[in-house]
Amino acid sequence: MSLIAEFAIVILLLTGGFFSLVGAIGLARLPDFYTRLHGPTKATTVGIGAIVLASVVYFSSQGEGIAISEALITLFLFFTAPISANLLAKAAMHIGIIPYHRTRGQTWDQ
Amino acid sequence: MITVALYLTIGMVIVAAVLNVYRLIKGPDEPDRVLALDTLYINTIGLIILLGITLGTRMYLESALLIAVMGFVGTVAMAKYLKRGSVIE
Numbered sequence: 001m002s003l004i005a006e007f008a009i010v011i012l013l014l015t016g017g018f019f020s021l022v023g024a025i026g027l028a029r030l031p032d033f034y035t036r037l038h039g040p041t042k043a044t045t046v047g048i049g050a051i052v053l054a055s056v057v058y059f060s061s062q063g064e065g066i067a068i069s070e071a072l073i074t075l076f077l078f079f080t081a082p083i084s085a086n087l088l089a090k091a092a093m094h095i096g097i098i099p100y101h102r103t104r105g106q107t108w109d110q
Numbered sequence: 111m112i113t114v115a116l117y118l119t120i121g122m123v124i125v126a127a128v129l130n131v132y133r134l135i136k137g138p139d140e141p142d143r144v145l146a147l148d149t150l151y152i153n154t155i156g157l158i159i160l161l162g163i164t165l166g167t168r169m170y171l172e173s174a175l176l177i178a179v180m181g182f183v184g185t186v187a188m189a190k191y192l193k194r195g196s197v198i199e
Contacts (some may be wrong), residue, residue: 017123070171
């Protein structure tokens, strides 16, 4: 395995782990549901995207080519993360969860 | 070098999963718990891919794909249930 591939794998792995951790910390610490929704979507796209990319680089540097399921996982997660976040936000607005008291603007009253 | 980074990343993702479980138990409302479960299955996909790199095999990618599909379906069903009161009308 070449040194460049090794560096790329290390950087991609650490980026993915860092963003997953940041998303989870945001989920655990932010004050209300609408702000909490913000963290995990970033963890999905950047975190899992970087980890899958590290897997792609690792297995191609060993001469095994690119598998279709890696591309499928990335594509599927990139498509579904905004959809599920949107559906959950709609459900929360329908239930009537009270936003954090420092939230500016009441967009759903229009 | 890759081994150290791999173990560091696995540790970070495990800490993230533990924080998600904290939100899953504590979460004051239902959407919080659904969101925590959503994040939890995404972290599980990351852990499965990291396990595949650790063991040097690609066998586990299909299970990660399956978890991605089924987790999305579950999240959509739970959101629909919270919004409408029923999954299929």
